[in-house]
Amino acid sequence: MARYELGIVDTRNIIKAIKEKYDFNFKNYALTFFKRRVELIIDKYNLKNADNFIRRIENDKDFFEIFLKELCIEITEMFRDPSLWRYLKDDFFPQILQKSSQYKIWFPEVSSGEELYSVAILLDYLGVLDKVQFLVSSISQIHLNKIQEGYFDYTKIDVNESNFKRIIDEKPLSDYYTIKDESAYIDISLLKNIKFIKQNTIFEQYPKGIKLIFYRNHLLYFNQILEERLLKSLYNCLVPGGHLIIGMNEKIDYWNSEKDYILVNENEKIYKKKLA
Amino acid sequence: MFKAVIIGGSAGSFRVITKILQSLPKGYPLPILLNLHRLKHVRSGFVEALSIKSNIPVIEPHDKDSIKPGNAYLAPSNYHMYIELNKKIALSTEEPVNHSRPSIDLSFETAAQTYNKNLLGIILSGANRDGAQGLKKVKELGGTAIVQDPKECEVATMTEASLRVTDVDYVYTTDQIIDYLQNLK
Numbered sequence: 001m002a003r004y005e006l007g008i009v010d011t012r013n014i015i016k017a018i019k020e021k022y023d024f025n026f027k028n029y030a031l032t033f034f035k036r037r038v039e040l041i042i043d044k045y046n047l048k049n050a051d052n053f054i055r056r057i058e059n060d061k062d063f064f065e066i067f068l069k070e071l072c073i074e075i076t077e078m079f080r081d082p083s084l085w086r087y088l089k090d091d092f093f094p095q096i097l098q099k100s101s102q103y104k105i106w107f108p109e110v111s112s113g114e115e116l117y118s119v120a121i122l123l124d125y126l127g128v129l130d131k132v133q134f135l136v137s138s139i140s141q142i143h144l145n146k147i148q149e150g151y152f153d154y155t156k157i158d159v160n161e162s163n164f165k166r167i168i169d170e171k172p173l174s175d176y177y178t179i180k181d182e183s184a185y186i187d188i189s190l191l192k193n194i195k196f197i198k199q200n201t202i203f204e205q206y207p208k209g210i211k212l213i214f215y216r217n218h219l220l221y222f223n224q225i226l227e228e229r230l231l232k233s234l235y236n237c238l239v240p241g242g243h244l245i246i247g248m249n250e251k252i253d254y255w256n257s258e259k260d261y262i263l264v265n266e267n268e269k270i271y272k273k274k275l276a
Numbered sequence: 277m278f279k280a281v282i283i284g285g286s287a288g289s290f291r292v293i294t295k296i297l298q299s300l301p302k303g304y305p306l307p308i309l310l311n312l313h314r315l316k317h318v319r320s321g322f323v324e325a326l327s328i329k330s331n332i333p334v335i336e337p338h339d340k341d342s343i344k345p346g347n348a349y350l351a352p353s354n355y356h357m358y359i360e361l362n363k364k365i366a367l368s369t370e371e372p373v374n375h376s377r378p379s380i381d382l383s384f385e386t387a388a389q390t391y392n393k394n395l396l397g398i399i400l401s402g403a404n405r406d407g408a409q410g411l412k413k414v415k416e417l418g419g420t421a422i423v424q425d426p427k428e429c430e431v432a433t434m435t436e437a438s439l440r441v442t443d444v445d446y447v448y449t450t451d452q453i454i455d456y457l458q459n460l461k
Binding site: 030031032033036037073074075076080217219220221224227247248249250251 | 361
C-alpha cells in the first residue's frame with residue numbers, strides 16, 4: 001500500500017494548471033499540506049500520477065469541485081478543545097451578548113458543520129440564539145449543501161458526546177440531533193438565522209460589521225504570505241473591539257500585528273481588534 | 277553530520293524519553309523532534325512532565341515555528357506535525373492516519389524529506405504500528421535509523437513493526453541510544 005508521492009516540480013505544475021484553468025491560486029498554501037492532499041486525491045480516485053490528475057482537473061469541472069471539497073479539511077469534532085467552549089459558555093457569551101444586539105458571527109471558511117453547530121447549540125442553551133446572525137462561507141458548494149441540511153459525520157459521535165459532557169452536563173447532546181439512514185442531522189431550527197455564501201476564491205467577498213469570527217485551524221494550511229493577507233482581511237471585516245478566535249496552536253505574528261490585534265485570552269487564543 | 281533527531285514512541289516510551297532528555301546537555305547542537313502518542317484530551321501537563329528533568333527546553337510548537345538546535349519540539353495532541361522544507365513546523369488537523377493524530381509516520385516522512393541523510397530517526401516502545409513506514413522513509417532518503425531493543429521495550433509492537441519493514445542501522449537499549457546521542461555533539 002505504498003502511497004503515491006508527488007515531487008516538488010509536479011506540485012508546481014498542478015498549481016499552475018489549476019490557476020490557468022480555474023483562476024484559483026494555491027501557490028501560497030502550506031506546501032506539505034497541499035502536496036499531501038493532492039497525493040491522497042490521486043490515490044483515492046485511482047489517477048496514478050500527476051499528469052493524469054492535471055488532465056482530469058482540466059477536463060472535468062465536477063472533478064474540480066470534488067478536488068475543492070477534498071482540499072477543505074473537515075473538522076470532524078464538535079466542541080473540539082472543551083476548555084474553549086467552557087469559557088465561551090461561562091464567561092464570553094454571557095458578557096458579550098448582554099450588551100450587544102445584532103450580533104454577527106462569521107465562519108469564513110467552513111468545510112463541515114461541527115464548529116457552527118457547536119456555537120448554535122451553546123447559544124441556544126444560553127437562550128440567546130435569536131440575538132445572533134450567522135454568516136457561513138465556503139469555496140465548496142458540496143460542503144455548504146451538507147451544512148444547510150444539518151448533516152454531520154455519525155461515526156464521530158462518541159467524541160462529540162464526550163466533549164459535550166465536559167461543557168454541559170444537564171442534558172445529553174442527543175437532544176440536539178436525530179439519526180436518519182446512518183447519518184446524523186442537527187436540529188435544523190438551530191440553523192434558521194444563517195446566511196450561506198459560496199466563494200469563488202477565498203475572500204473575494206468581505207462581509208462587514210462582524211463582531212466575532214471563528215477561524216480555528218485554518219491558518220495552518222497557508223504559508224506566511226497568505227496567512228498575513230487573510231488576517232488583514234479578517235481585520236477589515238471586524239468591528240473595532242470585535243473578536244477573532246483561532247486554533248490552540250496558531251498565533252497572530254506578522255510585522256506590526258500588535259497594532260491590529262490584542263491577545264485577550266492566551267489559553268484559548270481569542271484576539272480582539274484594537275479600538276481605532 | 278546530523279542536522280536533526282526525530283523520536284517516535286507510544287505506550288511504554290515515556291520513561292525512556294524522559295531519560296534521554298535528562299541525559300542531553302543544555303545547548304545540545306541538534307533539534308529533537310518528538311512525536312509521542314498520548315491521550316487526546318490531555319492538552320497540557322505532558323510538556324511540563326517532560327520538562328521537569330530535561331536540560332533542554334521542551335516546546336509544544338505553534339504552527340510555523342522555526343526549528344532551532346537545542347530545543348525539543350513535542351507534537352501537540354490532536355494535530356499532525358509536519359516538518360516543512362524551510363525547517364519550520366507545520367501543524368494539521370487532517371484525518372488521523374492509522375487511528376493516530378499526531379501520526380508518527382507523517383512527522384518522520386516529512387522530516388526525512390527535509391533533512392534527508394542528515395536525519396537520525398529513533399523508534400521507541402509502543403503498542404501499534406505507527407512509525408514503521410516513517411522510519412523506512414528516513415532510511416530510504418539516506419538517514420540513519422535506530423530502534424529500541426524490543427527485548428527492553430515495555431510494549432514491543434512498534435519496534436517489531438519497524439524492524440519488519442526496515443533494515444535499520446542499530447538496535448539499541450536506552451543506554452546505548454543515550455551514548456550515541458551524546459557523542460553527536
